[in-house]
Amino acid sequence: MAHSAARRLDLYYWMRLTRVFDERMLAVWKQGRGVGSTFSQRGHEAIGVGAAYALAPEDVVAPMHRDLGCYLVRGLSPRRIFASLLGRATGVSAGRDANLHGMGDLDLNIIGFISHLPQSLPVTLGVAMAFRYRDERRVALTFFGDGSSHAGVVHEVLNMAALWQAPLVMVVENNQYAYSTPLHQQMRVTNIAGRAAAYGIPGVAVDGNDVEAVYAAVTEAVDRARMGDGPTLIEAATMRMLGHAIHDGAEYVPRDLLAAWEAKDPVRRYETRLLDDGIADQAELDEIGRRCEIEVEDAIAFAETSPWPDPATVTHGVYAG
Numbered sequence: 001m002a003h004s005a006a007r008r009l010d011l012y013y014w015m016r017l018t019r020v021f022d023e024r025m026l027a028v029w030k031q032g033r034g035v036g037s038t039f040s041q042r043g044h045e046a047i048g049v050g051a052a053y054a055l056a057p058e059d060v061v062a063p064m065h066r067d068l069g070c071y072l073v074r075g076l077s078p079r080r081i082f083a084s085l086l087g088r089a090t091g092v093s094a095g096r097d098a099n100l101h102g103m104g105d106l107d108l109n110i111i112g113f114i115s116h117l118p119q120s121l122p123v124t125l126g127v128a129m130a131f132r133y134r135d136e137r138r139v140a141l142t143f144f145g146d147g148s149s150h151a152g153v154v155h156e157v158l159n160m161a162a163l164w165q166a167p168l169v170m171v172v173e174n175n176q177y178a179y180s181t182p183l184h185q186q187m188r189v190t191n192i193a194g195r196a197a198a199y200g201i202p203g204v205a206v207d208g209n210d211v212e213a214v215y216a217a218v219t220e221a222v223d224r225a226r227m228g229d230g231p232t233l234i235e236a237a238t239m240r241m242l243g244h245a246i247h248d249g250a251e252y253v254p255r256d257l258l259a260a261w262e263a264k265d266p267v268r269r270y271e272t273r274l275l276d277d278g279i280a281d282q283a284e285l286d287e288i289g290r291r292c293e294i295e296v297e298d299a300i301a302f303a304e305t306s307p308w309p310d311p312a313t314v315t316h317g318v319y320a321g
């Protein structure tokens with residue numbers, strides 16, 4: 001798929017923004033200015049950005065804990081996200097949660113991350129079927145991890161989505177680890193996309209460190225779903241470059257494995273490609289980086305000066321009777 005220079009620079013901007021946000025977020029936490037724990041996004045930039053970029057605004061997406069790029073592309077501002085991470089009243093969940101769990105915004109068609117992995121699958125299947133019943137040409141997209149892919153509900157959803165030809169795109173982010181458990185200790189068949197054959201739907205394996213490849217694979221799956229041709233399972237391979245969350249030094253990950261993936265870093269790789277293709281020169285890419293840094297610093301300042309939630313609002317949004 002040939003892309004315009006403007007689109008390629010836009011994809012680069014979103015990945016760079018995700019990277020800068022992640023690096024600054026980790027620094028803030030290490031300085032003791034964070035709230036609770038936080039999940040590094042390093043390595044996942046191309047997946048979140050490439051997948052979100054393939055969706056129309058009216059499509060519904062259910063990101064998970066390493067899809068910061070998706071939240072940003074969908075229109076959650078760095079300010080609102082940082083304020084959420086710091087548990088402030090100006091955050092997406094108005095202080096109800098202090099990490100990427102509490103980031104749903106139905107005005108942007110984002111379903112908040114459901115902590116019980118991978119329960120976004122049955123929810124998005126329901127959303128997709130609602131589109132079908134209402135005769136709306138909209139698509140639902142959900143992410144889940146390699147570790148999450150073993151849960152029984154995944155197989156139920158794959159079967160029902162296939163049977164009903166639901167307009168659903170399921171993206172497995174295979175980052176080689178589920179917490180401290182490497183892929184080979186999770187399953188004998190490590191080709192997750194291959195599981196799709198058992199349900200009679202397409203299974204697509206894609207390089208999750210190549211933003212244009214992710215964008216192309218998700219675009220094709222979204223188009224199929226929108227045309228009424230049913231669901232797709234996409235496996236996007238990458239590496240979780242840091243620990244599971246900030247407390248985890250990931251000493252159990254072999255250093256040579258990390259070095260091999262570092263050489264395929266999604267942001268730097270795209271930067272090299274843009275330079276090689278003459279889309280931009282280094283000064284222009286640096287300028288994009290500076291823009292991202294300014295945006296993220298502004299978001300941090302906004303978040304840190306935002307008020308805590310008013311205790312009187314504690315029951316707002318509680319629906320149990």
Ligand SMILES: Cc1ncc(C[n+]2csc(CCOP(=O)(O)OP(=O)(O)O)c2C)c(N)n1
Pocket residue numbers: 066115116117118144145146147148149173175177178179240244
């Ligand atoms: C049902 C359930 N069990 C356990 C957890 C705790 N938990 C959170 S993330 C995680 C690892 C998930 O691994 P994977 O699906 O590969 O995603 P990754 O963190 O690697 O992106 C676990 C066990 C959870 N959130 N939900």
Ligand SMILES: [Mg+2]
Pocket residue numbers: 145146147173174175176177178179
């Ligand atoms: Mg994983």
